[in-house]
Amino acid sequence: MNDAGSTRSPARSRSARAAALLERLAALPASDGDATAEAPVLVRAPGRVNLIGEHTDYNEGLVLPAAIDREIWIALRPWDRPEVELTSAELDETRSFRFEGLAPAAGRERSWIDYVAGTAWSMRVAGLPLQGFRGVLDSTVPVGSGLSSSAALEMATSWALAVPGASRPDPAAMAAVAQRGENLYVGVNCGIMDQFASAAGRAGHALLIDCRTNTFTPAPMPPGLAVVVCDTGSTRRLGSSAYNTRRSECELGAKLIGEREPGVTSLRDVDEAMLERNRDRLPEVVARRCEHIVCEDGRVVATVEAMRVGDLEALRRLFAASHASLRDLFEVSSPELDAMVEIAMSVPGVVASRMTGAGFGGCTVSLVEPGAEVALRGAVMTLYPRLTGLKPQVYAVATVDGAGPVVQAS
Numbered sequence: 254m255n256d257a258g259s260t261r262s263p264a265r266s267r268s269a270r271a272a273a274l275l276e277r278l279a280a281l282p283a284s285d286g287d288a289t290a291e292a293p294v295l296v297r298a299p300g301r302v303n304l305i306g307e308h309t310d311y312n313e314g315l316v317l318p319a320a321i322d323r324e325i326w327i328a329l330r331p332w333d334r335p336e337v338e339l340t341s342a343e344l345d346e347t348r349s350f351r352f353e354g355l356a357p358a359a360g361r362e363r364s365w366i367d368y369v370a371g372t373a374w375s376m377r378v379a380g381l382p383l384q385g386f387r388g389v390l391d392s393t394v395p396v397g398s399g400l401s402s403s404a405a406l407e408m409a410t411s412w413a414l415a416v417p418g419a420s421r422p423d424p425a426a427m428a429a430v431a432q433r434g435e436n437l438y439v440g441v442n443c444g445i446m447d448q449f450a451s452a453a454g455r456a457g458h459a460l461l462i463d464c465r466t467n468t469f470t471p472a473p474m475p476p477g478l479a480v481v482v483c484d485t486g487s488t489r490r491l492g493s494s495a496y497n498t499r500r501s502e503c504e505l506g507a508k509l510i511g512e513r514e515p516g517v518t519s520l521r522d523v524d525e526a527m528l529e530r531n532r533d534r535l536p537e538v539v540a541r542r543c544e545h546i547v548c549e550d551g552r553v554v555a556t557v558e559a560m561r562v563g564d565l566e567a568l569r570r571l572f573a574a575s576h577a578s579l580r581d582l583f584e585v586s587s588p589e590l591d592a593m594v595e596i597a598m599s600v601p602g603v604v605a606s607r608m609t610g611a612g613f614g615g616c617t618v619s620l621v622e623p624g625a626e627v628a629l630r631g632a633v634m635t636l637y638p639r640l641t642g643l644k645p646q647v648y649a650v651a652t653v654d655g656a657g658p659v660v661q662a663s
C-alpha cells in the first residue's frame with residue numbers, strides 16, 4: 254500500500270483512486286442487506302504529521318500538526334440494517350458489527366475494526382444518529398509509523414456513519430467524540446491532537462491547537478519549504494506502556510506543584526520559574542518530564558512566528574531544541590530517530606528536523622528547501638541502513654484539508 258522508498262506523494266490521482274474503490278465496492282458479493290438503491294458514497298480522512306509540540310496535548314498544552322495527503326478512504330452504500338460491514342482492501346479482510354450491544358470490553362484483542370466500532374459506540378453515547386453501511390476501505394497512511402492511521406480511520410468512520418442531512422458537531426467536537434472512542438472503547442490513552450488534525454486540517458496550513466480550550470488557529474506553512482517525513486522502519490518498542498507512564502509522570506508533576514501553587518490543575522498552568530521553585534518537591538525523573546512540557550509550549554508559539562516571518566534559522570533551532578528535549582528530558586526518542594535526524598541535518602538545504610509523534614520509533618519530520626528533497630532521500634537511503642541495518646522510507650507530503658466527503662468530478 255505504501256509507496257516504498259518514494260519521495261513523491263501517492264501517485265494515483267484522486268479520480269483513479271475513487272474509481273478503483275467504487276469498483277471494489279460494486280464487486281462485493283450480494284448480501285440481503287443491500288436493500289437500498291442509494292448511490293455509493295465516498296469519504297476520506299487524512300493522517301497527520303506534527304511539526305512541533307510533542308506530548309503536550311494531554312497536558313492541555315499547544316500542538317502544531319498538519320493533515321497530510323496520506324489518507325484513508327471509504328466507499329460505501331448505506332443500508333437499512335443497524336450494522337456495519339467493512340472490507341479492508343489492503344488486508345482483503347471483511348469485518349462487521351451491530352450497533353446494538355456495542356460496549357467497551359477490557360482486554361479485547363485489538364483489530365482495525367475496533368477503531369470503527371469504537372467511533373460508532375462513542376457517537377451513540379454522544380447522542381448522534383448512525384447510518385448503517387456496507388463499505389470498502391483503502392489506506393495510504395502507513396500503519397504503526399506514527400502518522401495517525403488510527404485517527405484517520407476514526408474520522409473517516411465518523412463521516413461514513415453520518416446520517417445524511419443530520420446536523421454534525423464541528424470538527425473539534427467530532428475529534429473529541431472519536432478520541433473518547435479510542436480511549437474508552439479501544440483502550441488507547443491518546444490525547445486529542447491526531448483526531449483534531451485529521452478532522453480540521455487545512456491545505457497549505459498547520460493547525461495551532463490549544464488543547465485546553467479545544468480551539469485552533471490555522472498557521473500558514475512557510476512558503477517554499479517542503480515537508481519530508483522519514484520513517485525509521487523501527488517498531489515503536491514499549492510504545493503504549495511508556496506513553497502511559499509519561500502521562501502519569503506529567504500528572505504527578507502537576508499534582509505535586511499544585512499542592513503548593515494555587516490554581517495549578519495541569520502542566521499548562523506551570524511556567525519555567527514556577528517549575529524551578531518547586532523542583533525540590535519533584536522526583537528527579539518527574540522534574541525532567543515537566544521541564545520538557547513547560548518549555549515545549551513556548552517552542553510551539555515561537556515556531557508559528559518563525560513560520561510567519563520565514564525565519565529559517567529559528568526553525569532550525571526550535572526543531573533541534575524540541576528533539577534534544579524529547580531525547581534527553583522526556584526520553585521518548587530512539588537511536589534510530591536520533592540517527593535519522595542527524596543524517597537529515599547533514600544535508601545542505603534541510604532547514605529543520607526532529608522526531609514526530611509519540612516516539613519510541615516511527616518517523617521524523619523535516620522542513621526542506623526546494624531541490625533538497627532528492628539529496629535528503631539519497632542520504633537517508635544510503636546512510637541510514639548502514640548505521641542501523643534497517644530499511645527507511647522517505648515521503649514528501651503535502652498538507653491537505655480535514656476529513657469529509659470526497660467531492661467527485663462530474
Ligand code: GLA
Nearest residue numbers: 307308443444445446610611
Ligand atoms: C500520539 C498521541 C497524541 C500525542 C502524541 C505525542 O500521537 O496519539 O495524542 O500525545 O503521541 O505528541
